[in-house]
Amino acid sequence: MSEVLVRVENIVKNYISGTETLHILKGVSLNIFRGQAVAVTGQSGSGKSTLLNILGGLDRTDSGSVTVGDTEITGLSESALSAYRSRRVGFIFQFHYLLKDFTALENVMLPGYIGGMKKKDALEKARALLSDVRLDDRIQHFPSQLSGGERQRVAVARSMVNDPDMILADEPTGNLDPDNSAMVAELLYAEAEKWGKTLIVVTHDENVAGRAKIRYNLESGVLV
Numbered sequence: 079m080s081e082v083l084v085r086v087e088n089i090v091k092n093y094i095s096g097t098e099t100l101h102i103l104k105g106v107s108l109n110i111f112r113g114q115a116v117a118v119t120g121q122s123g124s125g126k127s128t129l130l131n132i133l134g135g136l137d138r139t140d141s142g143s144v145t146v147g148d149t150e151i152t153g154l155s156e157s158a159l160s161a162y163r164s165r166r167v168g169f170i171f172q173f174h175y176l177l178k179d180f181t182a183l184e185n186v187m188l189p190g191y192i193g194g195m196k197k198k199d200a201l202e203k204a205r206a207l208l209s210d211v212r213l214d215d216r217i218q219h220f221p222s223q224l225s226g227g228e229r230q231r232v233a234v235a236r237s238m239v240n241d242p243d244m245i246l247a248d249e250p251t252g253n254l255d256p257d258n259s260a261m262v263a264e265l266l267y268a269e270a271e272k273w274g275k276t277l278i279v280v281t282h283d284e285n286v287a288g289r290a291k292i293r294y295n296l297e298s299g300v301l302v
């Protein structure tokens with residue numbers, strides 16, 4: 079547990095809105111160790127998604143650096159950043175973004191297959207992951223045939239298929255009732271632990287944040 083996987087140094091992010099400059103991140107620094115589970119809470123609009131999107135290579139900083147392993151992602155070209163996203167990061171969002179014309183099994187195997195796994199291996203991994211999230215009897219279902227909680231469990235399985243370094247989850251239980259939230263939270267942490275994944279979860283659900291060993295709150299543009 080002593081290897082620093084993610085090194086965030088003094089990142090600043092502003093948005094221009096009309097004539098106004100919104101100072102969202104005002105110098106955020108943190109280190110995340112490989113295999114750690116970290117929760118970031120904070121009020122709506124505090125910049126949680128902005129921070130997570132920067133870590134995942136979906137958004138860029140105005141200054142400061144993010145280094146993952148030995149790659150400084152803040153210096154990467156668009157194509158290198160795209161490769162970083164697909165190989166090293168697993169994303170889970172508030173909305174599941176499952177492909178509606180594909181089964182649960184296909185939705186989970188596809189990122190692996192597209193990422194270069196053999197079809198047979200991707201299918202095998204997808205079956206194992208769906209079994210972990212207790213959906214063995216739902217693998218041939220389409221997203222429309224699944225409940226909200228089941229869809230998020232598919233999204234949890236999908237985030238792992240590519241064997242990423244870290245899982246980034248943005249309000250993964252934001253659309254769920256308390257029972258389903260608790261189940262998704264439990265499975266998310268259990269999966270990350272089982273596969274040795276670093277987990278960074280942004281949430282205002284205490285059920286989700288409470289399970290993390292390390293917690294931060296984003297307040298006035300800095301982490302406390």
Ligand SMILES: Nc1ncnc2c1ncn2[C@@H]1O[C@H](COP(=O)(O)OP(=O)(O)O)[C@@H](O)[C@H]1O
Nearest residue numbers: 093094095102121122123124125126127128129
């Ligand atoms: N692309 C954008 N352009 C302008 N303002 C933005 C943009 N994205 C986010 N913001 C603003 O930045 C602030 C932080 O947003 P966000 O990171 O989504 O917060 P959180 O996830 O904590 O609710 C909000 O005030 C939001 O309106």
Ligand SMILES: [Mg+2]
Nearest residue numbers: 126127128248
């Ligand atoms: Mg958000």
